[in-house]
Amino acid sequence: MEYLLEVKDLKTHFYTKKGVIKAVNGISYGLKRGQTLSIVGESGSGKSVSVLSIMRLLPTYAKVNGKILFEGNNLLSYDDRKIKRIRGNRISMIFQDPMSSLNPTVKIGQQIMEPLLWHHKASKREARQKAIQxxxxxxxxxxxxxxxxxxxxxxxxxxxxxxIAMALISEPELLIADEPTTSLDVTVQAQILQLIRKIQEKRGTSVILITHNLAVATMVSDYIVVMYGGRIVEKATTEEFLKNPLHPYTFGLLNSTPVLKSRKTLSPIPGQPPDLRELEDIGCPFAKRCPKKMPRCEKENPPEINLSNTHTVYCWLYT
Amino acid sequence: MLKYVVKRIGFIIIALFFVSLITFILIKSAPGNYVETERLLSQNVTDVTVPPEVKAAWEKAYHLDKPAWQQFLIFIANAARFEFGPSFQYPSTTIEKIIMRTFPISFRLAVMAIGLALIIGIPLGIIAAVKKDTIVDRIAILLSMIGTSLPNYVMAVFLIYVLALELHLVPSIGWGEPKHYVLPVLSLAIGPIGSITRYMRASLVETLNREYIRVAWAKGGGFREVVLKHALRNSLIPLITVVGPQLAYLTVGTVFVENLFNIPGLGKFYATAAIYRDYPMVMGTTVFFATIVMLTNFIVDIIYGILDPRIRKRSMMEG
Structure with a gap:
C-alpha cells in the first residue's frame, strides 16, 4: 500500500542564544492511508516538535531539514501560501489542552466553521449545517x-x-492528535479515544497520535514509533511491538506502565530524560540510562536492525 | 448587573463628596483672594480700597459672610442639582452655563485626539507586535516612548515651530475654522499615540502566544484570519480600559493646550479661574471634571463587560 505520509531523515534544530537544541535528530517513518500511527516517548523526546514540523508551525528560529512527503510532495519545499492551503484542510491537528485551544471570545460554531470558510470549501450556510452535523x-x-x-x-x-469536530470538518486525509487526552479525566480520555477511532474508521482518515502513554498507543494504533532524545529507538506494528519488544528503552516503558489486575511491580527507568542541549551527536541517546549498556554504545551510533519489513530497532544488542 | 450599577453609582457619589470637600479645604487655605488678585493683575494701583458696603454686599451675594461649613453645605446642595451659581469673574452668567458652552469644545478636541491616536496607534502596535524584536519593532517602541514622555505643551511648541512658523502649513493661533484644530489635536494626540501603540503591542504579543492562536494557524488561517480576526479581537477588549480613562484625562488635560492656542474651551476657563482665585468657578469645574473621569471609568467597565462574553453571560445569568 502506498504511503500517505513519509517522513525521511527529519531534523528539527532550534537555534537559540544558549546554543543549538536538536529536538528532532534524523527520524524516518511512514504512514499508510486509513491507519493510525502512534509516536510514544517521554516529555522532551521530540515527539511534539516532529509533528509541528510537518505542519510547519514552529517559530522561525527552528530549522527543519529532511523530507516530509505528503502524497509524494515534499511539504518542506512548500512556500507559506502553499502550506496554508494544506493546514486545516488536508492535514488537521488537535492539541493537548482543550481549555486553551479555543478562542474565548468567539462562538464555538464560528470556530468550527472556519476551516471550511478559510479554505473556501463551503458557503456560510453550508458551513453552518456541516458544523452542526x-x-x-x-x-x-x-x-x-x-x-x-x-x-x-x-x-x-x-x-x-x-x-475534533473543528479538525475533521474539512475532511482531512491526515489528523494529527498531539496528546489529545492528557489533560482530561480518565473516564473522558477513553471516550475521546473511541470517538477518534470511530470517526477515523468511518471516514478513512489517517491518524498520527502523540502520546506518552504506551497503553493508549497499543490500544488504538496500527503502528508504533518510540522516540527518545530526538531519535527513533524502535518502530514496529502494534502486533510485533507487543509480541517482541526489543529496545531496552521500550522494555523500560513497558515495565513502567501499570497493568490492571497484574501483580507485577512497576519498575521505573532510572535517571532523567536527556537535556537536548547536552546530547552528543555520536552514540545512542539512551546509553546513559541503559541497563544493558556496552562500551561502543556511547562511541558509535546504533545500527539500524530490520527484523521484518515493518519492525526496526536501533540498538547494538541485536547485531 | 443592576446591583453592580447601583453600587458603583453610590461609590461615585461618595467619592465626589470627598473631592468637593478636599477642594473646598484647599481653596479656603490657599493664600490670596479674588478682590486683591484682580486688582493686582489689572494693576489698578490707584483704587486701593473697595468701599466696605460694596464688599459686604458682594460677600453676601456669594454667601461668604456665612461660616465655612455652611458655605460648603450650600455648595453641595446646589451642586447636586448641577447649579453652581455665578462665578466671581462672570457674575452675569452661571458656572453651569459656562460649562455647558465650553465643555463641548474641550470634549471635541479630546475625542479628535483620541480618534487620531487610535487610527495611528493600533496599526503601529500591530506592526510592532507581528515584527517583534526586529528593527521595525524597535523603532515603533522608541517613537511611542518619545510620545509618552513628552508633555503635550512641549509637543505643542515644537509643532507650532515646525508646522506653523517654518513650513507655514497651518495657522499657529485662532479659532473657528477646521484648520485651527490641526495643531491642538496633534499636540494632544502624541501622548495617547505612544501609550496606545505600546499597549497594543504588549497586548497583541501576549495574545499571539496563546494556544488558540496556534490552533488558528493550524486551521489554515493567514495574517488576516489569525492576527486581525482572532488575536486583535482579544487584544482590543483590554484596550478599552486604556482609551476610556485617557479620553477623560485628555478632556481635563487640555488646560495647557487650550491656553497655548487660546481655545475657548473649559480648560482655559479652569486655568484662568485658578489664577484669579475665582473659587466658585474652581469648585464647579473641579467637581465637574471629577464626575467626567469617574463616569468614564464606570462606562468603560460596563462596555468591557458587554464585550467579553464570559462576563456578559454570567451577569445575565445572575439576573
Missing part, C-alpha cells in the same frame, strides 16, 4: 443551541470534542 457526530447534544455558545460554557471533554 459535526457537533452531533462528536456527541454534543442539542448541537443547534450549542453552536452559538462560547467556549467557557463547555467542559474540558466537551471542548476536546469541539476540537
Amino acid at each position: 459535526m457537533l452531533t457526530e462528536v456527541g454534543i447534544p442539542s448541537a443547534k443551541e450549542r453552536f452559538d455558545q462560547y467556549p467557557f460554557e463547555f467542559s474540558g471533554g466537551m471542548r476536546q470534542r469541539v476540537m
Whole structure:
C-alpha cells in the first residue's frame, strides 16, 4: 500500500542564544492511508516538535531539514501560501489542552466553521449545517443551541470534542492528535479515544497520535514509533511491538506502565530524560540510562536492525 | 448587573463628596483672594480700597459672610442639582452655563485626539507586535516612548515651530475654522499615540502566544484570519480600559493646550479661574471634571463587560 505520509531523515534544530537544541535528530517513518500511527516517548523526546514540523508551525528560529512527503510532495519545499492551503484542510491537528485551544471570545460554531470558510470549501450556510452535523457526530447534544455558545460554557471533554469536530470538518486525509487526552479525566480520555477511532474508521482518515502513554498507543494504533532524545529507538506494528519488544528503552516503558489486575511491580527507568542541549551527536541517546549498556554504545551510533519489513530497532544488542 | 450599577453609582457619589470637600479645604487655605488678585493683575494701583458696603454686599451675594461649613453645605446642595451659581469673574452668567458652552469644545478636541491616536496607534502596535524584536519593532517602541514622555505643551511648541512658523502649513493661533484644530489635536494626540501603540503591542504579543492562536494557524488561517480576526479581537477588549480613562484625562488635560492656542474651551476657563482665585468657578469645574473621569471609568467597565462574553453571560445569568 502506498504511503500517505513519509517522513525521511527529519531534523528539527532550534537555534537559540544558549546554543543549538536538536529536538528532532534524523527520524524516518511512514504512514499508510486509513491507519493510525502512534509516536510514544517521554516529555522532551521530540515527539511534539516532529509533528509541528510537518505542519510547519514552529517559530522561525527552528530549522527543519529532511523530507516530509505528503502524497509524494515534499511539504518542506512548500512556500507559506502553499502550506496554508494544506493546514486545516488536508492535514488537521488537535492539541493537548482543550481549555486553551479555543478562542474565548468567539462562538464555538464560528470556530468550527472556519476551516471550511478559510479554505473556501463551503458557503456560510453550508458551513453552518456541516458544523452542526459535526457537533452531533462528536456527541454534543442539542448541537443547534450549542453552536452559538462560547467556549467557557463547555467542559474540558466537551471542548476536546469541539476540537475534533473543528479538525475533521474539512475532511482531512491526515489528523494529527498531539496528546489529545492528557489533560482530561480518565473516564473522558477513553471516550475521546473511541470517538477518534470511530470517526477515523468511518471516514478513512489517517491518524498520527502523540502520546506518552504506551497503553493508549497499543490500544488504538496500527503502528508504533518510540522516540527518545530526538531519535527513533524502535518502530514496529502494534502486533510485533507487543509480541517482541526489543529496545531496552521500550522494555523500560513497558515495565513502567501499570497493568490492571497484574501483580507485577512497576519498575521505573532510572535517571532523567536527556537535556537536548547536552546530547552528543555520536552514540545512542539512551546509553546513559541503559541497563544493558556496552562500551561502543556511547562511541558509535546504533545500527539500524530490520527484523521484518515493518519492525526496526536501533540498538547494538541485536547485531 | 443592576446591583453592580447601583453600587458603583453610590461609590461615585461618595467619592465626589470627598473631592468637593478636599477642594473646598484647599481653596479656603490657599493664600490670596479674588478682590486683591484682580486688582493686582489689572494693576489698578490707584483704587486701593473697595468701599466696605460694596464688599459686604458682594460677600453676601456669594454667601461668604456665612461660616465655612455652611458655605460648603450650600455648595453641595446646589451642586447636586448641577447649579453652581455665578462665578466671581462672570457674575452675569452661571458656572453651569459656562460649562455647558465650553465643555463641548474641550470634549471635541479630546475625542479628535483620541480618534487620531487610535487610527495611528493600533496599526503601529500591530506592526510592532507581528515584527517583534526586529528593527521595525524597535523603532515603533522608541517613537511611542518619545510620545509618552513628552508633555503635550512641549509637543505643542515644537509643532507650532515646525508646522506653523517654518513650513507655514497651518495657522499657529485662532479659532473657528477646521484648520485651527490641526495643531491642538496633534499636540494632544502624541501622548495617547505612544501609550496606545505600546499597549497594543504588549497586548497583541501576549495574545499571539496563546494556544488558540496556534490552533488558528493550524486551521489554515493567514495574517488576516489569525492576527486581525482572532488575536486583535482579544487584544482590543483590554484596550478599552486604556482609551476610556485617557479620553477623560485628555478632556481635563487640555488646560495647557487650550491656553497655548487660546481655545475657548473649559480648560482655559479652569486655568484662568485658578489664577484669579475665582473659587466658585474652581469648585464647579473641579467637581465637574471629577464626575467626567469617574463616569468614564464606570462606562468603560460596563462596555468591557458587554464585550467579553464570559462576563456578559454570567451577569445575565445572575439576573
